[in-house]
Amino acid sequence: MLRLxxxxIALFSLPFILFAGWLLLARRSPLDGAEWKPQWTRLVLAGLFVVVVSLVMTGLTGERHAEGYVPPRYENGRLVPGHFR
Known part of the structure; x- marks a missing residue:
């Protein structure tokens, strides 16, 4: 879960990193707030778009289990761990 x-977070920050790289290539300072201020909304929206698209693609192409998940349970006094059928 933590990996996800x-x-x-890495995908959300991708537009910001690319914009900073573009500023470096254009020989502008990526540390100057005046360069970032007009683009802030666009970068946040682009980051959210990338995250949403990645989540949708993960949902569409993720591994499916036909039988579903069987939760952990007790059988004859022993704990049987959960598993996919």
Whole structure:
């Protein structure tokens, strides 16, 4: 679960990293707030778009289990772990 959160944070930050790279290539300072201020909304929307698209694609192409998940249960006094059928 933590890996998924880190992946989504990395995907959200991708437009910001690309914009900073573009500023470096254009020989502008990526540390100057005046360069970022007009683009802030666009970068946030682009980051959210990338995250939503990645979640949708994961949902569409993720592995499916026909029988579903069987939760953990007790049988004859022993704990049987959960599993997919």
């Amino acid at each position: 959160v880190f992946e989504q």
